[in-house]
Amino acid sequence: MTAVPVLSRPAWIKARAPVGEEYERLRAVMRDLGLHTVCEEARCPNIGDCWNRGTATFMILGDVCTRACGFCAVKTGLPRLPPDLREAARVAEAAARMGLRHAVITSVNRDDQRDGGAGVFAACIRQIRERVPGCTVEVLIPDFKGDAAALQVVIGAAPDVLNHNTETVPRLYRHVRPGARFERSLELLHRAKAAGLLTKSGIMVGLGEEPEEVRETVRRIREAGTDILTVGQYLRPSAHHLPIVRYYEPAEFAEIKRYAVGLGYRHVESGPLVRSSYHAEEQVSR
Secondary structure, eight states, rough: OOOOOOOOTTTOOOOOOOOSSSHHHHHHHHHHHTTTHHHHHHTTTTHHHHHHHHHOOOEEOOEEEESOOTOSSEESSSSSSSOTTTTOOOOHHHHHHTTTTTEEEOOOOTTTTTTHHHHHHHHHHHHHHHHHHTTTEEEEEOGGGOHOOOOOHHHTOOOOOOEEBSSOOGGHHHHHHHHOHHHHHHHHHHHHTTOOOOOEEEEEEEOOOOOHHHHHHHHHHHHHHOEEEEEOOOOOTTSSSSSOOOOOOHHHHHHHHHHHTTOSSEEEEEEEEEEEETTHHHHHHH
């Protein structure tokens, strides 16, 4: 593959520094309860903004992912420990201490587990509802290797939002998400929507996709019944990850949003620093 030159970060890629009283309070809660957040593990650029607004995304099932996607900063390998059956109670306790009105839960891929960790997702949904009545729950789930029974375990717990990211255009899957399949992700979204759930997905841009591929991908995600879409700029976590092919300008994100809204999405977040959980609590209320 042809080498990609290292690009200078444009002026519009600016994130709030992770400092502040609320940021420190949330970090203390997470450490006290022995929990992980995707905000930290994936080096999300919005951690300062979100944590200072009192929102965070819990990452369950450990901090080691069984897949090795070229864009992700989360550690990869074979997890040494089985899922912690007490983790759901700690997530619910954290939600209560934080006073959350909307909780977002994601995970590493656990292809080493028979159900991919679906049971722990379901337990988190139920325990948050029991511990924090009125708190809505959004789950950002892996594809469970296409296991319909595992997906049904999560659907059966009736999350308020079921999110599954498609991440990139089909042509780049082997390069960007070697352990995943675009059609498998669309089928997951379709099944969740058929079950009556509010569904959500997200993609990154800047990995070498063509504009028409972005539009086609956004269209196919919508055709799977997806209600909410997030589109953000890929930012390289380290020199060992996939290079950034180009930075999209704010006007290009605005154009993608206009196109997506025209397809019938109920809500679209599209911008350089947009990530899966960006303004998630506002999307539910809308």
